[in-house]
Amino acid sequence: xxxxxxxxxxxxxxxxxxxxxxxxxxxxxxxxxxxxxxxxxxxxxxxxxxxxxxxxxxxxxxxxxxxxxxxxxxxxxxxxxxxxxxxxxxxxxxxxxxxxxxxxxxxxxxxxxxxxxxxxxxxxxxxxxxxxxxxxxxxxxxxxxxxxxxxxxxxxxxxxxxxxxxxxxxxxxxxxxxxxxxxxxxxxxxxxxxxxxxxxxxxxxxxxxxxxxxxxxxxxxxxxxxxxxxxxxxxxxxxxxxxxxxxxxxxxxxxxxxxxxxxxxxxxxxxxxxxxxxxxxxxxxxxxxxxxxxxxxxxxxxxxxxxxxxxxxxxxxxxxxxxxxxxx
Amino acid sequence: xxxxxxxxxxxxxxxxxxxxxxxxxxxxxxxxxxxxxxxxxxxxxxxxxxxxxxxxxxxxxxxxxxxxxxxxxxxxxxxxxxxxxxxxxxxxxxxxxxxxxxxxxxxxxxxxxxxxxxxxxxxxxxxxxxxxxxxxxxxxxxxxxxxxxxxxxxxxxxxxxxxxxxxxxxxxxxxxxxxxxxxxxxxxxxxxxxxxxxxxxxxxxxxxxxxxxxxxxxxxxxxxxxxxxxxxxxxxxxxxxxxxxxxxxxxxxxxxxxxxxxxxxxxxxxxxxxxxxxxxxxxxxxxxxxxxxxxxxxxxxxxxxxxxxxxxxxxxxxxxxxxxxxxxxxxxxxxxxxxxxxxxxxxxxxxxxxxxxxxxxxxxxxxxxxxxxxxxxxxxxxxxxxxxxxxxxxxxxxxxxxxxxxxxxxxxxxxxxxxxxxxxxxxxxxxxxxxxxxxxxxxx
Numbered sequence: 001x002x003x004x005x006x007x008x009x010x011x012x013x014x015x016x017x018x019x020x021x022x023x024x025x026x027x028x029x030x031x032x033x034x035x036x037x038x039x040x041x042x043x044x045x046x047x048x049x050x051x052x053x054x055x056x057x058x059x060x061x062x063x064x065x066x067x068x069x070x071x072x073x074x075x076x077x078x079x080x081x082x083x084x085x086x087x088x089x090x091x092x093x094x095x096x097x098x099x100x101x102x103x104x105x106x107x108x109x110x111x112x113x114x115x116x117x118x119x120x121x122x123x124x125x126x127x128x129x130x131x132x133x134x135x136x137x138x139x140x141x142x143x144x145x146x147x148x149x150x151x152x153x154x155x156x157x158x159x160x161x162x163x164x165x166x167x168x169x170x171x172x173x174x175x176x177x178x179x180x181x182x183x184x185x186x187x188x189x190x191x192x193x194x195x196x197x198x199x200x201x202x203x204x205x206x207x208x209x210x211x212x213x214x215x216x217x218x219x220x221x222x223x224x225x226x227x228x229x230x231x232x233x234x235x236x237x238x239x240x241x242x243x244x245x246x247x248x249x250x251x252x253x254x255x256x257x258x259x260x261x262x263x264x265x266x267x268x269x270x271x272x273x274x275x276x277x278x279x280x281x282x283x284x285x286x287x288x289x290x291x292x293x294x295x296x297x298x299x300x301x302x303x304x305x306x307x308x309x310x311x312x313x314x315x316x317x318x319x320x321x322x323x324x325x326x327x328x
Numbered sequence: 329x330x331x332x333x334x335x336x337x338x339x340x341x342x343x344x345x346x347x348x349x350x351x352x353x354x355x356x357x358x359x360x361x362x363x364x365x366x367x368x369x370x371x372x373x374x375x376x377x378x379x380x381x382x383x384x385x386x387x388x389x390x391x392x393x394x395x396x397x398x399x400x401x402x403x404x405x406x407x408x409x410x411x412x413x414x415x416x417x418x419x420x421x422x423x424x425x426x427x428x429x430x431x432x433x434x435x436x437x438x439x440x441x442x443x444x445x446x447x448x449x450x451x452x453x454x455x456x457x458x459x460x461x462x463x464x465x466x467x468x469x470x471x472x473x474x475x476x477x478x479x480x481x482x483x484x485x486x487x488x489x490x491x492x493x494x495x496x497x498x499x500x501x502x503x504x505x506x507x508x509x510x511x512x513x514x515x516x517x518x519x520x521x522x523x524x525x526x527x528x529x530x531x532x533x534x535x536x537x538x539x540x541x542x543x544x545x546x547x548x549x550x551x552x553x554x555x556x557x558x559x560x561x562x563x564x565x566x567x568x569x570x571x572x573x574x575x576x577x578x579x580x581x582x583x584x585x586x587x588x589x590x591x592x593x594x595x596x597x598x599x600x601x602x603x604x605x606x607x608x609x610x611x612x613x614x615x616x617x618x619x620x621x622x623x624x625x626x627x628x629x630x631x632x633x634x635x636x637x638x639x640x641x642x643x644x645x646x647x648x649x650x651x652x653x654x655x656x657x658x659x660x661x662x663x664x665x666x667x668x669x670x671x672x673x674x675x676x677x678x679x680x681x682x683x684x685x686x687x688x689x690x691x692x693x694x695x696x697x698x699x700x701x702x703x704x705x706x707x708x709x710x711x712x713x714x715x716x717x718x719x720x721x722x723x724x725x726x727x728x729x730x731x732x733x734x735x736x737x738x739x740x741x742x743x744x745x746x747x748x749x750x751x752x753x754x755x756x757x758x759x760x761x762x763x764x765x766x767x768x769x770x771x772x
Contacts, residue, residue: 254492254494254520282493283493283494283496283497284493284494284497284520285492285493285494286492286493286494286495286513286519286520287492287513326513326514326519327514328514
């Protein structure tokens with residue numbers, strides 16, 4: 001199969017969906033002339049023109065509001081927030097309007113909006129351009145939250161998100177943009193709310209999100225050399241969450257390590273731990289549920305400190321080894 | 329303050345308890361939580377712990393006495409303390425409410441300064457707060473003080489055992505006491521595989537040793553002996569027993585058991601005993617012969633929904649019938665684990681009330697003693713009991729008229745004729761015989 005990057009897969013999903021469905025359009029900062037801060041929409045202005053690739057001023061609240069309004073009257077907008085850090089500014093329209101309107105209108109209106117945004121650290125972009133806010137949105141009924149981790153997943157999940165009648169927060173990871181993988185040329189959907197077991201194993205379940213899936217897979221390969229057989233589960237969609245796949249995995253291994261980049265306190269790991277503890281998997285646990293997550297600090301600018309502030313492959317290896325060999 | 333020791337209520341429908349033995353006598357010092365008394369209910373003997381630490385005194389019930397629950401039968405006194413002037417008023421026997429436990433709380437004195445958590449803890453553990461020196465501000469008693477006071481005397485509750493949730497689940501399913509399992513996890517935590525690996529001490533292939541009675545002595549008819557005497561007399565006098573014997577060729581049964589055990593050995597599972605196979609077969613067949621799984625209660629025949637098979641176990645001083653619950657619904661390996669555990673604990677006198685309750689049919693096997701055939705007395709209120717004889721090589725005529733030597737076993741069903749007619753029993757026996765001779769039918 002043809003190999004392309006994660007970034008190209010995002011662009012291809014949007015391009016093919018815009019070709020297929022005239023209601024789909026993009027709105028965001030620097031997405032047109034400039035081609036997007038990460039060049040995700042490079043070349044799309046030339047292809048679709050300024051009516052469908054809408055450059056806006058630095059106005060996250062307004063552009064999200066405009067996208068919400070457009071969605072309400074039947075369009076299928078893809079709004080881009082250049083860095084997830086600035087979804088704080090878009091939140092009023094997203095959380096208080098887009099997420100609520102379908103309920104407030106008794107189901108007579110829907111908001112088929114996709115809000116795409118890159119998250120995560122590792123680029124030396126410091127405090128205001130490195131954060132992972134997924135759990136802020138997971139907390140809001142009415143929103144769906146998607147966090148794809150491979151080129152194949154990102155295309156299929158973005159297509160499903162565009163076609164979904166609910167507002168979807170679609171979180172891309174900056175460090176994943178350059179990663180490559182097999183991606184079919186044709187359009188395909190990956191259903192929202194379906195996790196993927198990225199690696200099968202029997203000694204430990206790692207549930208990881210975003211870049212931590214790749215790091216966990218690397219850690220698993222290293223630990224395989226020590227004879228440890230690690231399973232890596234990628235929820236892919238945080239809301240709705242595929243509880244079944246996670247619970248089945250934990251029932252199989254009896255041990256679970258949750259890895260995410262976002263700060264541990266109040267992060268998605270707590271939710272996952274709760275879901276597991278409440279489920280029938282509880283009776284299969286052989287050790288405490290352990291979370292490995294971002295430290296309780298803003299992401300520092302200094303490169304060494306930046307690396308220290310979020311889990312790295314070595315950190316995952318260490319924790320996974322401890323758990324898999326029942327040292328905790 | 330004198331601590332009252334009462335006859336505990338340990339069973340739902342218990343009204344009295346029989347004193348079997350005092351392990352301490354008047355004037356001896358006792359520790360809270362120490363077993364100082366053995367009592368007996370209709371069903372089982374129970375160890376009773378001391379409700380407090382001090383000097384045991386004022387024992388008012390001697391072995392053989394049948395005492396209403398809640399009655400004060402002794403006191404635990406502090407050093408130099410006198411027995412209370414008046415005999416403490418007997419507590420009214422509780423009816424439907426949860427039973428007062430032996431280690432029931434000593435009322436925490438309100439005038440002692442203690443934190444709420446310390447007070448609650450003291451209450452639940454039966455600690456007299458006035459005996460504790462507080463280390464908190466203004467002498468307030470804290471949780472740590474109560475913990476220190478409890479020290480090693482603190483009774484072991486399930487929560488005190490360090491075990492993973494998986495270990496707890498497996499122990500529950502296999503009915504294994506986690507306290508007996510050695511943990512290999514961090515800090516000695518019991519892991520699931522520790523429980524899987526735990527095999528209750530293997531049942532003895534030989535027979536339990538029976539000690540000879542003291543010749544010339546009179547043995548008081550109390551406790552288990554008395555219970556057996558009463559129940560069997562009542563059963564034999566009030567239930568019209570009918571008996572049916574059949575003879576089965578055990579060749580296929582023996583082969584099936586060998587096959588099971590080869591597999592069990594490979595898997596490291598519990599050995600499949602003859603008892604386990606009998607329990608499984610009888611359980612399965614009872615599902616098609618419900619009248620044998622019923623009881624006469626208040627002029628009505630109660631057809632039991634569950635099939636719980638009692639297995640008679642000979643003990644030195646009598647016999648006891650632990651029960652394999654829902655035998656028709658369990659796999660043979662699970663029944664093997666459960667029955668082996670029950671038999672072992674029966675011999676160690678470690679059965680709990682729950683282990684001996686709820687039986688709907690009983691199997692008794694004197695085959696290992698070489699008895700070829702016998703009639704058993706029904707264990708009321710059950711409708712039937714199956715007596716299993718020894719399997720011995722016998723010369724038989726084969727269907728084609730030849731002579732062969734085969735392993736032959738005789739079993740005898742005793743049934744309550746008020747419930748079970750001859751033809752009903754005969755059909756049960758025919759099905760049982762067919763299954764014993766063709767164990768593959770167990771899987772049908």
